[in-house]
Amino acid sequence: xxxxxxxxxxxxAGVAGVALWLGLTAKGAAGKRSTLAAAKNFTPFILIESNxxxxxxxxxxxxxxxxxxxxxxxxxxxxxxxxxxxxxxxTGGEKEFGNGQRAxxxxxxxxxxxxxxxxxxxxxxxxITAASTKWQVAENTCYAEYGKVIHRPTGKSAGYSELIxxxxxxxxxxxxxxxxxxxxxxxxxxxxxxxxxxxxxGSAVFGIDVQxxxxxxxxxxxxxxxxxxxxxxxxxxxxxxxxVIKVDKVERIVGIYSFIGVAVIANSYWAxxxxxKKLKITWDTKGYETYNSADYDAYLWKHANEEGxxxxxxxxxxxxxxxxxxxxxxxxxxPVIAHHTLEPMVCVAKVTGDEVEIWSSNQVPNLITxxxxxxxxxxxxxxxxxxxxxxxxxxxxxxxRLYYDYIVEAVNxxxxxxxxxxxxxxxxxxxxxxxxxxxxxxxxxxxxGDDGKLIAFRHKVIGPNFHExxxxxxxxxxxxxxxxxxxxxxxxxxxxxxxxxxxxDSHLPGAAFRSVVSSTxxxxxxxFVDEMAHKAGKDPMEFRLNMVAQTSDxxxxxxxLRELSNxxxxxxxxxxxxxxxxxxxGCQLGYVVEVAHDPVTGMIKIDKVTALIDLGVVVNPDNxxxxxxxxxxxxxxxxxxxxxxxxxxxxxxxxxxxxPVPRINETPQIxxxxxxxxxxxxxxxxxxxxxxxxxxxxAIFAATGKRFRKMPFDLQxx
Amino acid sequence: xxxxxxxxxNYRVDxxxxxxxxxxxxxxIGLTGTKYGCGVAQCGxxxxxxxxxxxxxxxxxxxxxxxxxxxxxxxxxKENDHPAQIAWNEENVPQCGYCHSGQIMSAAVLxxxxxxxxxxxxxxxxxxxxxxxxTYLRIRKAIHLAAELQRKGSASK
Numbered sequence: 001x002x003x004x005x006x007x008x009x010x011x012x013a014g015v016a017g018v019a020l021w022l023g024l025t026a027k028g029a030a031g032k033r034s035t036l037a038a039a040k041n042f043t044p045f046i047l048i049e050s051n052x053x054x055x056x057x058x059x060x061x062x063x064x065x066x067x068x069x070x071x072x073x074x075x076x077x078x079x080x081x082x083x084x085x086x087x088x089x090x091t092g093g094e095k096e097f098g099n100g101q102r103a104x105x106x107x108x109x110x111x112x113x114x115x116x117x118x119x120x121x122x123x124x125x126x127x128i129t130a131a132s133t134k135w136q137v138a139e140n141t142c143y144a145e146y147g148k149v150i151h152r153p154t155g156k157s158a159g160y161s162e163l164i165x166x167x168x169x170x171x172x173x174x175x176x177x178x179x180x181x182x183x184x185x186x187x188x189x190x191x192x193x194x195x196x197x198x199x200x201x202g203s204a205v206f207g208i209d210v211q212x213x214x215x216x217x218x219x220x221x222x223x224x225x226x227x228x229x230x231x232x233x234x235x236x237x238x239x240x241x242x243x244v245i246k247v248d249k250v251e252r253i254v255g256i257y258s259f260i261g262v263a264v265i266a267n268s269y270w271a272x273x274x275x276x277k278k279l280k281i282t283w284d285t286k287g288y289e290t291y292n293s294a295d296y297d298a299y300l301w302k303h304a305n306e307e308g309x310x311x312x313x314x315x316x317x318x319x320x321x322x323x324x325x326x327x328x329x330x331x332x333x334x335p336v337i338a339h340h341t342l343e344p345m346v347c348v349a350k351v352t353g354d355e356v357e358i359w360s361s362n363q364v365p366n367l368i369t370x371x372x373x374x375x376x377x378x379x380x381x382x383x384x385x386x387x388x389x390x391x392x393x394x395x396x397x398x399x400x401r402l403y404y405d406y407i408v409e410a411v412n413x414x415x416x417x418x419x420x421x422x423x424x425x426x427x428x429x430x431x432x433x434x435x436x437x438x439x440x441x442x443x444x445x446x447x448x449g450d451d452g453k454l455i456a457f458r459h460k461v462i463g464p465n466f467h468e469x470x471x472x473x474x475x476x477x478x479x480x481x482x483x484x485x486x487x488x489x490x491x492x493x494x495x496x497x498x499x500x501x502x503x504x505d506s507h508l509p510g511a512a513f514r515s516v517v518s519s520t521x522x523x524x525x526x527x528f529v530d531e532m533a534h535k536a537g538k539d540p541m542e543f544r545l546n547m548v549a550q551t552s553d554x555x556x557x558x559x560x561l562r563e564l565s566n567x568x569x570x571x572x573x574x575x576x577x578x579x580x581x582x583x584x585x586g587c588q589l590g591y592v593v594e595v596a597h598d599p600v601t602g603m604i605k606i607d608k609v610t611a612l613i614d615l616g617v618v619v620n621p622d623n624x625x626x627x628x629x630x631x632x633x634x635x636x637x638x639x640x641x642x643x644x645x646x647x648x649x650x651x652x653x654x655x656x657x658x659x660p661v662p663r664i665n666e667t668p669q670i671x672x673x674x675x676x677x678x679x680x681x682x683x684x685x686x687x688x689x690x691x692x693x694x695x696x697x698x699a700i701f702a703a704t705g706k707r708f709r710k711m712p713f714d715l716q717x718x
Numbered sequence: 719x720x721x722x723x724x725x726x727x728n729y730r731v732d733x734x735x736x737x738x739x740x741x742x743x744x745x746x747i748g749l750t751g752t753k754y755g756c757g758v759a760q761c762g763x764x765x766x767x768x769x770x771x772x773x774x775x776x777x778x779x780x781x782x783x784x785x786x787x788x789x790x791x792x793x794x795x796k797e798n799d800h801p802a803q804i805a806w807n808e809e810n811v812p813q814c815g816y817c818h819s820g821q822i823m824s825a826a827v828l829x830x831x832x833x834x835x836x837x838x839x840x841x842x843x844x845x846x847x848x849x850x851x852x853t854y855l856r857i858r859k860a861i862h863l864a865a866e867l868q869r870k871g872s873a874s875k
Contacts, residue, residue, distance in 0.1 A: 196815075200806045200822060201751070242734065341850060343753070629856070655760060663848065664840070
């Protein structure tokens with residue numbers, strides 16, 4: 001990290017453009033700009049300095065998913081450097097690095113796999129040519145290893161940094177030869193992430209840790225009623241508080257909404273929070289003060305009988321004969337939840353004239369500096385070229401930091417004062433102000449044929465659309481495919497299938513949450529498949545396998561999972577196993593969850609979780625395991641902990657004491673297995689979330705006969 | 719002015735006596751390894767050692783720490799080589815990493831008090847520290863490894 005400001009580019013280059021970024025820097029000599037070697041073609045991703053230092057630039061924000069290792073690893077593999085001999089820097093939305101500077105959709109590694117390897121391979125080819133020219137030997141007698149080119153017959157070698165002059169005269173190949181997977185030294189191997197040492201001694205710099213000379217702090221009071229905004233404020237008492245510098249109104253823009261709050265700027269964060277309590281504010285709650293969760297839930301069920309916008313309509317479902325003997329109808333509910341990144345929303349900004357410099361932790365640096373209508377420059381009134389951004393380590397993203405409402409707000413605070421300002425949200429602010437993962441309700445119906453197979457299946461999703469709250473251009477006349485993600489595209493072969501979505505209105509700012517809408521709609525879908533299996537008197541694993549082609553991904557996944565989880569081995573009394581899988585935006589994972597029920601206390605304990613993720617190709621296996629272990633914990637949270645509820649327009653929860661997340665004593669045994677058979681590359685960060693809740697609900701049913709159709713599950717079953 | 723001893727260094731700070739130690743450490747002294755997560759002693763991200771005991775600095779008034787010995791993550795070891803730190807690296811524990819200063823500070827006290835903790839001991843001692851990324855399995859593993867390293871270390875002394 002750090003020292004991003006001392007970076008300078010010799011020449012701008014698009015992401016796709018191949019180039020070599022060579023420089024000579026005067027290390028540590030502040031203010032003394034480096035002399036740059038004559039440079040012909042540049043890649044911004046690699047910097048070689050004459051002092052031997054090699055820097056690789058990581059364009060995928062590091063929020064715990066491991067891109068600080070996995071992205072540079074792709075370059076390093078082909079460039080023939082080891083990650084322990086390079087410096088890694090995170091990029092901050094600089095034009096040179098293009099539009100790929102974002103982390104979301106479990107796309108970071110699979111989306112960069114070819115491009116980043118080509119960057120490394122092209123650079124390596126140049127250095128080999130450079131060395132062979134310098135030594136006047138044939139290129140094919142030279143090879144690269146550990147940052148050096150070696151002449152095989154003589155053993156003569158030169159470090160990349162010694163070849164800068166020659167290399168700078170050589171064009172990079174456009175289609176460099178990539179290594180054969182069998183020759184990989186980094187990809188697919190167990191590796192320690194280079195950000196771990198600095199995350200164990202306190203030296204990693206997160207957004208909240210940015211410190212600048214003369215910096216002041218801000219804390220913002222926002223309307224307690226969501227949807228409301230400022231009418232007037234009175235700050236006499238607040239201004240008398242020690243350390244207070246200024247109080248003024250500020251705008252926060254979150255999606256389509258604009259909210260005005262009152263910022264207190266003080267010489268310490270604590271002083272700002274104390275003075276904030278003394279503000280006297282009149283809010284305009286615009287009628288939203290009557291909003292209650294129970295009423296909204298009733299409103300959703302009222303709309304559940306509408307046909308909605310149809311997604312898949314296979315066969316002729318309305319002609320299927322139903323009877324109580326062969327059909328089940330069921331209603332499922334999920335709650336609104338907060339992401340609860342442990343690092344609260346935070347941003348440091350400094351406005352100088354018509355320029356702004358920003359330091360924060362965010363998943364989409366390309367939108368912080370971008371030129372679009374919804375990007376930071378447009379939202380804050382700065383020209384794109386006058387916005388300079390530094391992206392720090394992110395203390396948890398989970399989708400919350402795809403949004404930059406807190407950056408807009410912090411930039412607006414910075415406009416109020418001629419000093420750098422750190423605007424920090426409290427835990428209560430992050431719980432109460434959103435944007436949140438919205439709820440979905442599901443109306444399910446299934447019918448069995450005489451052979452006990454599913455012949456008809458309906459899944460209708462009912463709920464608000466978070467995209468509507470985010471984009472003014474949202475078209476409510478068309479089906480948003482995100483809202484039915486996966487429910488019509490599983491590998492199950494069901495002759496009559498109808499999936500649909502009923503959009504409801506909402507004034508709440510909505511957000512993606514890890515795995516997006518699959519985080520709520522997989523639970524009813526895969527639980528209901530289980531309900532139908534039991535209705536048919538079939539083993540739920542067998543029931544699923546009987547519905548998929550033997551050539552399908554799901555067949556492969558479930559067969560392997562069946563074996564890994566000892567599915568067919570009988571369990572003791574009061575224990576149960578549940579299975580669920582989910583295939584969605586380029587990811588697939590299956591779980592078998594084992595639970596034990598204590599008939600005396602009624603308590604359900606999760607004994608063991610077996611996970612199988614299908615990746616095709618894996619870059620850092622241990623990191624994949626860490627991601628899935630974490631997804632299990634996050635899913636236990638979403639499935640069993642209370643969500644966010646509203647009373648009189650106000651969020652009822654505040655902090656971890658009334659909006660808890662799982663703790664270490666709630667952690668089951670988790671065995672993660674990876675399918676990496678060279679198939680299509682798939683994502684890692686999100687697939688661990690969707691199928692966990694249904695696998696757990698299915699296991700609880702197997703152990704107790706109690707069927708959960710509504711989150712949060714009460715783990716005391718009597 | 720309030721006198722503090724942080725990581726064996728003396729500081730005199732100009733702060734309201736009611737200001738939580740967390741903000742003094744972070745914003746005045748400038749040691750940012752100690753994190754803010756909840757402000758109400760619920761998450762443990764702000765854990766430091768006050769006279770060798772783990773405390774939540776977000777609810778500890780700076781006046782309570784006056785003249786006493788404070789150790790933050792930056793002062794736990796010189797070379798990132800406390801057995802817990804070594805074990806955390808070995809087991810690749812962190813994801814986002816935000817909570818781990820606090821996790822390690824809590825674990826260090828556990829390891830001193832109980833050189834051979836069971837899973838149950840670890841769960842009891844570490845339940846005050848939230849990891850939203852969910853690295854709890856690895857925290858358990860790392861504490862077992864740290865205990866082993868600690869035993870080997872003291873045996874070789």
